[in-house]
Amino acid sequence: MSPWGRDPLDIASVKADFPLLSATQDGKPLVYLDSASSAQKPTYVLDAMEKAYRSQYANVHRGVYRMAEATTAEFERARANVARFIGARDAREVVFTRNATEAINLVAYSWARANLRAGDAVVLTHMEHHANVVPWHILAAERDIELRWIPLTDDYQLDLTDLDRLLDGARLLGVGAMSNVLGTINDVTRLTTAAHAHDALVVVDACQYVPHVATDVHEWDADFVAFSAHKMCGPSGIGALWARAELLEAMPPFMGGGEMIREVRLDGFTTNEIPWKFEAGTPAIVEAIGFGAAVEYLECLGMDAVRDHEMRVTRYALDELSNAFGDSITIYGPRDTSVRGGAVSFLLDGIHAHDVSQVLDEDAVCVRAGHHCAKPLMRILGVPATTRASFYVYNDETDVDALVVALGKTQQFFAP
Amino acid sequence: MAGLEDLYREIILDHYRSPRNRGELDVPPAHKVEGFNPLCGDEVTVYLIVDPATDTVTDIKINGQGCSISQASTSMMSAAVKGKTVDEARALIRAFKALMSIHESKLEGESDGSDLAADLDGVRLGDLEALQGVVKFPVRIKCATLAWNTLQQALDEAGQ
Numbered sequence: 001m002s003p004w005g006r007d008p009l010d011i012a013s014v015k016a017d018f019p020l021l022s023a024t025q026d027g028k029p030l031v032y033l034d035s036a037s038s039a040q041k042p043t044y045v046l047d048a049m050e051k052a053y054r055s056q057y058a059n060v061h062r063g064v065y066r067m068a069e070a071t072t073a074e075f076e077r078a079r080a081n082v083a084r085f086i087g088a089r090d091a092r093e094v095v096f097t098r099n100a101t102e103a104i105n106l107v108a109y110s111w112a113r114a115n116l117r118a119g120d121a122v123v124l125t126h127m128e129h130h131a132n133v134v135p136w137h138i139l140a141a142e143r144d145i146e147l148r149w150i151p152l153t154d155d156y157q158l159d160l161t162d163l164d165r166l167l168d169g170a171r172l173l174g175v176g177a178m179s180n181v182l183g184t185i186n187d188v189t190r191l192t193t194a195a196h197a198h199d200a201l202v203v204v205d206a207c208q209y210v211p212h213v214a215t216d217v218h219e220w221d222a223d224f225v226a227f228s229a230h231k232m233c234g235p236s237g238i239g240a241l242w243a244r245a246e247l248l249e250a251m252p253p254f255m256g257g258g259e260m261i262r263e264v265r266l267d268g269f270t271t272n273e274i275p276w277k278f279e280a281g282t283p284a285i286v287e288a289i290g291f292g293a294a295v296e297y298l299e300c301l302g303m304d305a306v307r308d309h310e311m312r313v314t315r316y317a318l319d320e321l322s323n324a325f326g327d328s329i330t331i332y333g334p335r336d337t338s339v340r341g342g343a344v345s346f347l348l349d350g351i352h353a354h355d356v357s358q359v360l361d362e363d364a365v366c367v368r369a370g371h372h373c374a375k376p377l378m379r380i381l382g383v384p385a386t387t388r389a390s391f392y393v394y395n396d397e398t399d400v401d402a403l404v405v406a407l408g409k410t411q412q413f414f415a416p
Numbered sequence: 417m418a419g420l421e422d423l424y425r426e427i428i429l430d431h432y433r434s435p436r437n438r439g440e441l442d443v444p445p446a447h448k449v450e451g452f453n454p455l456c457g458d459e460v461t462v463y464l465i466v467d468p469a470t471d472t473v474t475d476i477k478i479n480g481q482g483c484s485i486s487q488a489s490t491s492m493m494s495a496a497v498k499g500k501t502v503d504e505a506r507a508l509i510r511a512f513k514a515l516m517s518i519h520e521s522k523l524e525g526e527s528d529g530s531d532l533a534a535d536l537d538g539v540r541l542g543d544l545e546a547l548q549g550v551v552k553f554p555v556r557i558k559c560a561t562l563a564w565n566t567l568q569q570a571l572d573e574a575g576q
Contacts (some may be wrong), residue, residue: 351484352456352482352483352484352487353456353483354456354483354485354556354559355424355483355484355485358420358423358553358556359420362419362420369456370455370456370457371457375457378457384456384457384458384459384481384482385456385457413420413424414429414484416433
């Protein structure tokens with residue numbers, strides 16, 4: 001079913017676009033509140049991928065027969081869609097990767113290893129996902145690079161008081177545009193301005209941001225932006241790295257193999273043009289087509305409408321959780337929805353996050369429990385784990401109500 | 417479909433709310449071993465004293481934080497091994513893991529289908545059997561076995 005030609009804010013019809021959301025578990029309707037981990041897929045994306053497999057499939061950038069050319073065109077159209085979606089002016093600046101993690105690793109292995117020397121500093125934040133921490137730990141150990149950290153304020157935002165001192169001598173700043181734990185939206189533009197004043201580049205982990213907020217990489221003035229399709233209604237197995245063309249041109253290749261070469265001889269090779277220089281081997285062809293379709297689906301809903309809707313549901317969730325559980329709930333993240341997204345982390349007094357998630361599952365309420373791949377942040381918050389309910393465009397107030405009811409049952413179950 | 421009551425038996429909730437043997441012991445003479453479950457962030461610390469003359473676990477204290485299953489299992493483990501000989505404690509570890517469908521004979525590729533009986537080998541698990549329901553919730557098995565793996569490490573270190 002095409003998403004075009006209907007009121008985009010009709011959430012009942014948005015829900016109906018996602019076949020899995022009408023599923024039941026033990027006869028109870030599924031309440032899916034784990035989209036920060038991975039989003040569900042609309043029929044529009046599923047159909048695009050099935051159509052690719054059923055009626056027009058071949059490898060890309062190889063065959064000269066018509067079907068190969070048509071598949072290549074669809075694959076590259078997907079790239080153009082993704083570029084347009086994030087405000088990129090040139091589709092060649094979008095490199096398909098396996099996911100955002102691989103995109104950040106591409107920056108670490110290619111750009112950073114060519115440019116960073118012992119004694120250089122990389123600045124990160126206390127709220128980074130492991131994907132924007134561990135690649136830099138690996139590099140730091142290998143090259144004697146210093147890692148510095150932007151701390152948090154009491155209301156779960158970045159404390160930029162010492163930013164200039166932290167950036168002194170830094171070559172790179174890595175920041176998540178939206179925290180997958182706290183929901184905090186960071187002021188990327190302010191950070192890129194500060195970093196560039198110190199001749200440091202900026203890599204933005206936009207995994208949690210691009211699916212939820214209209215994104216413009218030029219407005220950010222970012223250097224590298226990483227994100228994943230599966231969190232934005234697209235398939236798993238594909239993500240993207242956006243980078244300014246002149247950066248990509250100057251970077252050495254990441255992985256070697258087919259597709260990324262222009263010429264190979266017994267004594268060496270030359271690289272292909274960007275972005276293919278960074279796409280060794282047969283890519284995730286149909287996943288890319290699904291990624292392109294996911295972008296079309298979200299564009300049709302309108303990212304401003306998506307953001308408005310999520311702010312409303314998040315506001316409702318924050319209010320309802322506080323009203324229902326008062327002092328017995330701790331919510332980790334800003335209360336102001338203008339500076340946060342729909343990932344709501346919390347703890348119920350005396351009940352471990354995993355036990356909460358387990359009891360919620362009885363009511364078919366799907367939430368994430370654990371450290372959310374942000375162990376440094378968990379340590380700073382002083383908690384071993386949190387429960388996280390995360391909202392997307394297909395969630396509404398009824399999902400929040402179901403969460404509150406199920407949490408009430410959980411509290412009763414574990415009551416001393 | 418396994419129900420919550422299979423997982424959260426009353427005795428488990430009791431150990432979670434009122435853990436036994438909670439505290440610390442001086443190191444030395446005690447051996448201290450920390451166990452982590454990276455998936456959940458569960459943490460268990462075991463303080464163990466083995467009397468070399470009798471090869472007996474004369475004292476054990478536990479600490480840590482985590483989900484009800486990990487903390488209840490730790491409490492139940494401490495109650496079960498206190499006063500036991502090292503051999504008895506090791507037999508309990510083997511039996512408990514068998515209860516969790518982790519069979520040492522199977523790990524060695526000698527499974528003949530009678531693993532539980534073989535590994536239990538006459539060991540009485542008593543209250544610990546309440547944790548059997550965990551098997552129906554595969555992601556929680558690691559929560560239940562954390563204390564026992566930590567105990568195993570503590571016994572190994574105490575025996576060195």
